[in-house]
Amino acid sequence: MxxxxxxxxxxxxxxxxxxxxxxxxxxxxxxxxxxxxxxxxxxxxxxxxxxxxxxxxxxxxxxxxxxxxxxxxxSGPTDAPSADQQAxxxxxxxxxxxxxxxxxxxxxxxxxxxxxxxxxxxxxxxxxxxxAPAPSPAPAPSPAPAPSSAPAPARLPITPYARRLAAERGTGAEALRPGPDGVVRARDVPDGPSASAPTPAREVVAPAEEPPPRATSDGMRAAIAARMNRSLREIPQYHVDAVIELGAALEGLRERNRRAAVTERIVPAALLLVAAARAARRVPALNGHWVDGAFAPSPTVDLGVVVSLREGGLLVPTIPAADELTLPEAMTALRDAVTRARAGRLRSSDAVDASITVTDLGETGGHAVHGRIFPPQVALVGFGAIVRRPWAEGDLLGVRPTVAATLTGDHRATDGVVGGRFLHVIDDVLHDPEEWS
Amino acid sequence: MTSVDPATRRARELVRAGLARVAPGPDLDALDDGDDFRDALELDSLDFLSFVEHLARSAEVRIDEDDYPRLRTVRDAAAFLVAAGVG
The missing domain is CATH 2.40.50.100 (RNA polymerase II/Efflux pump adaptor protein, barrel-sandwich hybrid domain)
Structure with missing residues (x-):
């Protein structure tokens, strides 16, 4: 487990x-x-x-x-297309x-x-x-065992998960073929809707035979409560904020999206994510964990992303090694993680311990967020809605799109000046298209 | 009730079906054709992008980012689709 x-x-x-x-x-x-x-x-x-x-x-x-x-x-032949030659x-x-x-x-x-x-x-x-007192049950490199010498564990015609997948994908019962053991499993459900199914133009959420196995919102609220109580109890937190001008950055995105197919367009949230991840790499004092009375920096930037759920509550999937992603990769990672979170189906790779977390209120949210750190992390980055504000440049006043970026830091690990430096790096990254385009 | 031409009716259905993909539920049922649906349904930028994706595919029209301001209400979005030749 x-x-x-x-x-x-x-x-x-x-x-x-x-x-x-x-x-x-x-x-x-x-x-x-x-x-x-x-x-x-x-x-x-x-x-x-x-x-x-x-x-x-x-x-x-x-x-x-x-x-x-x-x-x-x-010993088996590596037929995987992965570059095995590379170290x-x-x-x-x-x-x-x-x-x-x-x-x-x-x-x-x-x-x-x-x-x-x-x-x-x-x-x-x-x-x-x-x-495990015995030497760990290292799986012996054995040839493929004879298929199922043991009796098949269950004789259900279809597993609940497969049934739900089929409902989600619009697969009709006629398109389902059981596996070798006579049971329809998740992998037996085709990726697309069956050919005979009508076009899902007016697809409604089909009342599956059972509701998706989503944890109760009570359980989620309790988990959030426990984590935030711990945050408040254990972490002396400080806050710093900066308003960041986004005119050129958003213009750059717009230019890029103008040429792009819908599926390749990039939302500003992905750019903010990239900026936060790069800042975490450049200010390592905020990227890591507070363990046993000391700060342990993390060698990678594993970025937690707060995803609010439509029905209330939130999940925080992790985007591993987020500082190494290009902007399009970050966009894909963000979209996939949010989609999985909202479907209530995260993957184990989404659940690795984050080294720093970002919360982004999005455009319909408040103008600034001063969040709480998720222990044992030592920092949380917040972005408010992108809003047009009066902006002074030199002696001239204009109106520009801006975002309020905030940093909550663990005062045991760092001081406000480090948080301020972090926000400054975010600003630098956003103003340096070479960093992200 | 004024009669609605078939093209507008179809366009409106496509818009509502697109919204149902990203934000199904009572809020959508209660949504008026003149309401700003991004606010009413609390769509974030990713939700809106997938709405645009569904709509572009189902209506078979190209929707550019510059068109987004015309996709604020069901009525406006339907008019946009009709102008783009849907129906």
Whole structure:
């Protein structure tokens, strides 16, 4: 059970998307797990063959408990189009808090298998290692096992997740073909609506046979309350703000969007996100975690993005290594993360611990937001609505689009001057098209 | 009630179907054709972009960013589509 958020202790497996004998690749969705906040699609972190599922559907297990055994095939031919010749980018094996957590328990993260993004070792991996007295159940590099020597676990014609996917995708029952075990699973649901289905021009939200397994808003409110109470109790916070002029930046975006197809247009929120991520890289004192009375900088900028949900509440998916994204990549990452959050279906890669978080009220929101830090992070960046304000340039007064950028900092880790520098870097990035275009 | 020409009626349906893709629910049912739907439905920029995406595809018209100001109400958006040849 991966840790899908700093405040998660346990999760319930609500769906297996794979069965023993299935070949999986890194990044494939293998299971859906329900936490108190939402349902999260768990991605596989290595290539191999599913040997055994250890946790039945409906079972709640603590973070760190193994969910399945995957036999990796290191000897197998690599038919993946990924550039295997390239040496993998040097990636830190663990964030400093996890490294310290491991060290406190006499472990070295270098010795542990990593289940996190790009194989990083997560807190859950450390816990798993602590709980496993025997040498960790390293999946033996075995040839593909004979397909399902065990009896198929369930004889349902269709799993609930597959049924919901089919409803969402407009797939008719006639288009569903069960897998080899006679069960229709998520992967058996075609991507598009069935050919016979009418054009979904007036698609309504089909009343599926069961509501999507979305966590109750009570659970989400409770989770937000717990995290914000902790923030208020533990963190002495300071606030700095700056109004940033956006005339040239928005003109640049408009110019670019004028030539672009709708699907390639970029919204200002994506540009603000890029600016915040680059600023976090250039002011590392605000990018990391407060652990055991000390600041541990994060080697990567893993940007939490606050997404408010239509029905109330919020989710904070993480965009990993956001400072390395180009503007179009950031736009795609933002749109995908927001879409998944609003659908109540985050993925495990959305749930890596963020090193700093951004909240953007959007154009219909307030003019400025002074948010609370998500512990154990040490900073939160806020953007208000983009509004036209009187703007002095030299001795001339004009009217320009502007945004109020704010920074909430952890006063134990930094002082206001660092927060001010951060906002200044955001301003610099936004005024330097070379940085983002 | 004044009779509405078929092109406008179809355009209006396309606009409402596009809105239903991004913000289904009671707010949309209660939305008047003259209301500013970005405000009434609290659409953020990503919601609006996917609305434009759906609308451009279903109506088979090109919608540029410069056209966005004409997509504030159902009535205006329908008129925009009719002017673009929908119907």
């Amino acid at each position: 991966p840790s899908l958020g700093a405040d998660m202790d346990a999760g319930t497996v609500v769906e297996w998307a794979v069965a023993p004998g299935d070949r999986v690749r890194r990044g494939d969705i293998v299971a859906a797990v329900e936490t108190e906040k939402s349902v999260i699609d768990v991605e596989c972190f290595e290539d191999g063959v599913v040997e055994r599922l250890l946790v039945p559907v409906g079972t709640k297990v603590p973070v760190g408990a193994p969910l399945a055994v995957i036999a990796t095939d290191r 993998p980018a040097p990636h830190p094996r663990a964030t400093p808090p996890v490294r310290q957590f491991a060290k406190r328990h006499g472990l070295d993260v270098a010795d542990l298998p990593g289940s996190g993004h790009d194989g990083t070792v997560t807190r859950a991996d450390v816990r798993a290692a602590l709980e």
